[in-house]
Each structure stands twice: as C-alpha cells, then as structure tokens.
Amino acid sequence: MPRLLSIDDDRSVHHLVRIALEGIGVEVSSALTAGEGVEAIEASPPDAVLLDVMLPDMSGLDAFKLIRARDPHLPVIIATAAGSSDTAIEAMKLGAFDYLTKPIDVATLERHVSNAIESRRLANVPVGMDNLTKPEDRGGDAFVGRCPAMQEVFKSIGRVAPQDVPVLVRGESGTGKELVARAIFQHGARNKAPFLAVNCAALSETLLESELFGHEKGAFTGAHDRRIGKFEQCDGGTIFLDEVGDMSPTVQSKVLRLLQQQTFERVGGNTTIKANVRIISATNRDLEVMCEAGEFRNDLFYRLNGYTITLPPLRDRGDDRVMMLQHFLAQLNRELGRDVHGVAPDAMQKLLAYDWPGNVREMQSVVKQAMLHCSGPVLMASALPAEILQSSAIKAAAPTPSPTNGNGNGNGGEPEATWRENGSHRAPDGNAFSGFIAKGLSDSRGDLYAASLAFMEKELLTRVLTHTGGNQSEASRILGITRGSLRNKIRTNGIVIGPDVHVES
Numbered sequence: 001m002p003r004l005l006s007i008d009d010d011r012s013v014h015h016l017v018r019i020a021l022e023g024i025g026v027e028v029s030s031a032l033t034a035g036e037g038v039e040a041i042e043a044s045p046p047d048a049v050l051l052d053v054m055l056p057d058m059s060g061l062d063a064f065k066l067i068r069a070r071d072p073h074l075p076v077i078i079a080t081a082a083g084s085s086d087t088a089i090e091a092m093k094l095g096a097f098d099y100l101t102k103p104i105d106v107a108t109l110e111r112h113v114s115n116a117i118e119s120r121r122l123a124n125v126p127v128g129m130d131n132l133t134k135p136e137d138r139g140g141d142a143f144v145g146r147c148p149a150m151q152e153v154f155k156s157i158g159r160v161a162p163q164d165v166p167v168l169v170r171g172e173s174g175t176g177k178e179l180v181a182r183a184i185f186q187h188g189a190r191n192k193a194p195f196l197a198v199n200c201a202a203l204s205e206t207l208l209e210s211e212l213f214g215h216e217k218g219a220f221t222g223a224h225d226r227r228i229g230k231f232e233q234c235d236g237g238t239i240f241l242d243e244v245g246d247m248s249p250t251v252q253s254k255v256l257r258l259l260q261q262q263t264f265e266r267v268g269g270n271t272t273i274k275a276n277v278r279i280i281s282a283t284n285r286d287l288e289v290m291c292e293a294g295e296f297r298n299d300l301f302y303r304l305n306g307y308t309i310t311l312p313p314l315r316d317r318g319d320d321r322v323m324m325l326q327h328f329l330a331q332l333n334r335e336l337g338r339d340v341h342g343v344a345p346d347a348m349q350k351l352l353a354y355d356w357p358g359n360v361r362e363m364q365s366v367v368k369q370a371m372l373h374c375s376g377p378v379l380m381a382s383a384l385p386a387e388i389l390q391s392s393a394i395k396a397a398a399p400t401p402s403p404t405n406g407n408g409n410g411n412g413g414e415p416e417a418t419w420r421e422n423g424s425h426r427a428p429d430g431n432a433f434s435g436f437i438a439k440g441l442s443d444s445r446g447d448l449y450a451a452s453l454a455f456m457e458k459e460l461l462t463r464v465l466t467h468t469g470g471n472q473s474e475a476s477r478i479l480g481i482t483r484g485s486l487r488n489k490i491r492t493n494g495i496v497i498g499p500d501v502h503v504e505s
C-alpha cells in the first residue's frame with residue numbers, strides 16, 4: 001500500500017489526512033517537526049510527503065530543501081494557510097510537486113496525493129528489460145520482449161538514453177510507450193533529477209497550457225494565485241508528454257519555443273523563464289498525416305523527433321505473447337494470492353488467435369478477468385472474456401477454403417459445403433450467428449435487427465439445403481414452408497447452387 005508522510009505540528013491535521021486517505025488506500029504516517037520528518041524519510045522513504053510550511057523547528061522552504069537533498073524524486077505537497085502561498089510557490093519553483101491551502105479540502109488532497117504517488121511510481125519503480133519472468137522479483141516492472149522488434153526497442157533505449165536528445169515514442173495504445181519513457185529516464189544522465197509526466201489528452205487547452213507553463217494570478221477566471229508549471233518545476237529533469245498529438249496549436253508553439261530556446265512565459269505573464277528540460281513524448285497518432293493536414297506543426301514534429309522508438313503491436317510479436325501471458329499469470333498470482341499455473345490448450349489457441357486491439361494493456365486485463373472467473377489451477381477457455389470467445393467464433397465462421405474439403409470448418413458430420421453464396425464457399429456453422437452479432441455490436445451498426453434476421457435466414461437455408469443435398473422438396477418440408485416460398489428465399493438471399501449438386505427445379 002502506498003504511504004504518505006504528513007509533516008505538521010497540528011495533530012488534528014494528521015487525523016484528518018489519515019481519515020481522508022484511508023478511503024483511497026493510502027497509509028499515512030506522521031511527524032510533528034521537520035527534523036522528525038527528515039529522520040522518518042531517511043529511515044523508511046514514503047511515496048509522498050505533505051509538508052506544512054509553518055513548522056516549529058525550521059522554515060517550510062528549508063525543510064523542503066533538506067528533503068529534496070535526500071531524495072530528489074520524492075513528491076512533496078506543500079500545505080499553506082490561505083493567502084500565504086508565497087513559500088509554496090517558491091518551493092514549487094524548486095521542484096515541489098504541488099500545493100494546497102488550509103483548511104484542507106479533502107477532494108483536492110486526494111487528487112494531489114494520487115497524482116504524487118503515480119509520479120513517484122513513474123520515476124522510481126525500475127523498468128527491467130531482462131526478459132525474464134521472475135516471480136520473486138517484486139521490485140520493478142518487467143519489460144517483456146524477446147522478438148526481434150522488441151530487442152531493437154531495448155537496444156534503442158540503451159543507445160538513446162544517455163544522449164540528451166528529445167525522443168518520440170510511437171505505437172498503438174497499450175503497447176508500452178510509458179514503459180519506454182521511464183526506461184529512457186532511468187538509464188539517462190538526468191536520472192537524479194525530476195521526472196514528471198503530463199497526459200496532453202486529459203486536459204482542456206487552457207488547463208494543459210497552465211499545467212505545462214504555469215500561470216499568473218488573474219490570468220483567467222479561477223486563477224486565484226500564481227501557479228508554477230511542470231516545465232519550471234522540472235528544470236534540469238525530464239518531462240514525459242504523453243498523447244503529444246493532442247496538443248492545441250497554442251501549446252504546440254509554446255513547446256516548440258521551449259525546445260528551440262529553452263524559454264517560455266507563464267500564462268498571463270511577461271517574465272521570460274528559462275527551463276532546461278529533456279522532452280520524451282509519445283503518441284499513437286499519425287503525426288505525419290496530422291502535419292500534412294495542418295493539425296500538427298511540422299517544425300515541432302522534427303524537434304520532438306530527435307530519435308524515434310516504435311513499438312510493434314502485440315499481434316506482431318509472435319512467441320512474446322506466450323511469454324507475456326506467463327508473465328501476467330505470475331504477476332497476478334502474486335497480486336490475487338492465486339496459483340494458476342497453466343493455460344488450457346483451447347484457451348491458449350483462442351488467446352493467440354486474438355488480434356489484441358488494446359495490446360499489452362488489454363492482455364493484462366483479459367488475464368485478470370479470466371483468473372477472477374476460473375477457480376482451478378488451469379485457465380480454461382470458458383473463463384475467457386466474451387470478446388475473445390466472440391472473435392474466435394467470427395474467425396471460425398470466416399470462409400477459409402481448404403484444399404481437402406473446401407469448407408475449412410472441419411465439422412465432420414456435415415456433408416462438404418456444396419452451396420455457394422456469391423461464389424464463395426461457406427461453412428455452415430452454429431457459431432457464425434453469434435460471431436455475426438458480435439461483429440455487428442463492435443461495428444455499432446444501426447440495422448442489427450434486420451441484418452441479423454437476414455443473416456440467420458440465409459444461414460438456415462444454406463444449412464438445410466446442404467443437409468438435403470439440394471433437395472428443395474425435402475428442405476421445404478423440414479423448414480415448414482412451401483416450395484415456392486423456399487425458391488423465392490433462395491433467390492432473394494443470393495444463394496447460388498454449386499455445380500456439383502443436383503438441385504430439383
């Protein structure tokens with residue numbers, strides 16, 4: 001459980017903080033003086049600190065400097081009395097994580113503490129690129145990958161980390177771009193300095209500009225105080241701009257100037273501020289196309305793209321998928337206190353046939369869902385989430401002509417598919433209908449009712465006619481409809497009779 005150290009000479013603050021943070025799963029320890037707090041940090045570093053600026057033994061700023069000197073990555077949230085935010089602003093210029101005013105608003109406290117703990121994780125939890133699943137190794141996040149494309153990614157991280165150039169990390173959503181950014185930071189020359197992450201897609205244009213560059217008091221409605229932005233806080237360190245393709249033109253030009261001149265102004269301010277920050281950015285968008293469409297600045301694209309690392313989608317990583325499944329099984333066994341040590345062959349076959357549009361993040365969540373649904377020591381196909389089973393059903397129903405029987409469905413008892421729809425062989429398969437519905441749902445089509453009835457009718461007629469070897473009288477008897485009606489349906493459904501089948505007229 002993450003832990004926050006509250007340094008304040010007011011015991012009632014500790015009490016309030018403890019009650020508030022219990023609710024979000026954060027343990028709280030406390031110190032009544034700066035000296036006591038620093039000792040506690042040295043004895044057992046917490047994940048974040050809440051530091052009051054009015055302490056009996058030294059000023060808040062001095063206390064912050066002491067903490068900073070001991071652990072530059074420890075996020076410190078400064079607590080000040082209303083109307084006396086100067087110290088907090090000074091501390092933020094020196095790299096404090098955020099500040100809040102007393103009396104403490106619980107929602108703000110929770111938000112700042114959650115962000116601080118996430119920031120601590122990003123900067124401190126080591127990313128291991130040793131390719132080994134080590135259940136006993138609880139200290140870091142494994143970066144699993146043995147396929148050639150992933151080996152290339154690891155080499156690139158090693159090559160570019162020590163050089164102080166901007167890096168652009170590309171890849172579909174959930175492929176591990178954040179892991180790459182953290183690994184570059186951790187192996188880089190600035191790894192003793194701060195590492196801050198900003199998700200450019202998560203904030204509105206105004207808020208993002210203010211988050212990155214800060215603002216002056218009164219710069220816009222709600223700007224009650226000066227705010228120090230991430231670039232200023234992160235001076236000398238590394239900033240990770242996630243979803244960089246989502247920046248507005250205003251923010252793009254400010255980031256460009258920062259990259260060119262290492263200067264910027266806070267929103268609503270005239271003072272030019274210098275900041276020396278290494279930028280690692282990431283995107284799943286096609287920035288070249290965005291540049292052509294005038295949505296992303298060409299010059300910024302070239303500046304951000306000092307070096308590119310591209311992560312392959314999970315579906316292209318071959319046997320890495322098996323290794324990764326084992327990795328997540330081991331990780332989740334530890335997390336959930338389970339002992340699932342294998343995957344049943346049919347479950348494995350379905351997992352490997354799946355396309356993983358959400359990539360590694362999706363695999364992580366699928367393994368977790370499956371583990372929560374299965375009780376035994378082996379992960380069975382029945383425990384897999386619906387999207388995996390439905391996708392497998394769609395694939396099973398897809399026309400895959402085989403040289404041996406021409407229907408590719410291997411359904412044994414049925415005669416070979418001798419009916420053709422629009423010229424292609426079709427496998428009569430009970431799974432096809434559920435596959436069709438699944439596809440309709442994922443395409444969110446607006447005529448699923450009518451389309452499903454039509455699909456089902458065609459499927460049924462094809463199946464029955466195949467069963468009767470093309471005998472329409474027998475087919476109409478089985479179906480309980482007249483021969484004329486059957487003939488009409490064969491025509492309107494575009495069911496074409498194969499050359500090798502005798503069909504009565």
Ligand SMILES: Nc1ncnc2c1ncn2[C@@H]1O[C@H](COP(=O)(O)OP(=O)(O)OP(=O)(O)O)[C@@H](O)[C@H]1O
Pocket residue numbers: 141142143144145171172173174175176177178179180242282284324360361364
């Ligand atoms: N090769 C890998 N080995 C082990 N875990 C991985 C690997 N790649 C990604 N993960 C895990 O998958 C999850 C998603 O990774 P990450 O957040 O880095 O992806 P992302 O590309 O930044 O996603 P997004 O584009 O949505 O921001 C994380 O929990 C990460 O630890």
